[in-house]
Amino acid sequence: DGGITQSPKYLFRKEGQNVTLSCEQNLNHDAMYWYRQDPGQGLRLIYYSQIVNDFQKGDIAEGYSVSREKKESFPLTVTSAQKNPTAFYLCASTTTHSTGGETQYFGPGTRLLVL
Amino acid sequence: GQQVMQIPQYQHVQEGEDFTTYCNSSTTLSNIQWYKQRPGGHPVFLIQLVKSGEVKKQKRLTFQFGEAKKNSSLHITATQTTDVGTYFCAGPGNTGKLIFGQGTTLQVKP
Numbered sequence: 001d002g003g004i005t006q007s008p009k010y011l012f013r014k015e016g017q018n019v020t021l022s023c024e025q026n027l028n029h030d031a032m033y034w035y036r037q038d039p040g041q042g043l044r045l046i047y048y049s050q051i052v053n054d055f056q057k058g059d060i061a062e063g064y065s066v067s068r069e070k071k072e073s074f075p076l077t078v079t080s081a082q083k084n085p086t087a088f089y090l091c092a093s094t095t096t097h098s099t100g101g102e103t104q105y106f107g108p109g110t111r112l113l114v115l
Numbered sequence: 116g117q118q119v120m121q122i123p124q125y126q127h128v129q130e131g132e133d134f135t136t137y138c139n140s141s142t143t144l145s146n147i148q149w150y151k152q153r154p155g156g157h158p159v160f161l162i163q164l165v166k167s168g169e170v171k172k173q174k175r176l177t178f179q180f181g182e183a184k185k186n187s188s189l190h191i192t193a194t195q196t197t198d199v200g201t202y203f204c205a206g207p208g209n210t211g212k213l214i215f216g217q218g219t220t221l222q223v224k225p
Binding site: 033040041042043045048058090101102103104105106107108109 | 145146148150156157158159160163165203205207211212213215216217218220
């Protein structure tokens, strides 16, 4: 969890507004991920990026957009097309074990609320 | 599609009782990982299991990977209030990215 920062901690969105959630890591990890977590639920993958200037849709990408212009940064924009954006958003980056397999390191998260 | 399922979804125990959560994958996994998320916090990596039948211990926590590498369990002996949280298992999907189970939320009554 160390080395990944997310801001803001809380974010309020008005109807029809786009908002951007920041995620920065100084772990020199290549891959970064965005997850959405609803109360009492697991983690659902929104987008992921395995290398700079490339990203892939996850399971629930509709209403979201991302960019990966720098290795350290992977911002997530929640667009007005996302009709139910209230959730806890978690950013993660990945390192590979010596025995294989990737471990995800999560940021502290951003709680998005709709006004 | 590939799925990772966890049971139970919730568990309430009295402090001092044992607790077990089970994880089942629809496909064979190359490895399985466990994460813990404290209330209001973010998931934190606990451990990775790689070998068939592997058992690893971390103090009161015992992790097991099934012989067929399709299931895993986390057992906590003599729970404490600090064990409260949601425990997730995760395994690599066909595209390499991790697939998380829904999590088991543990409540411990002092």
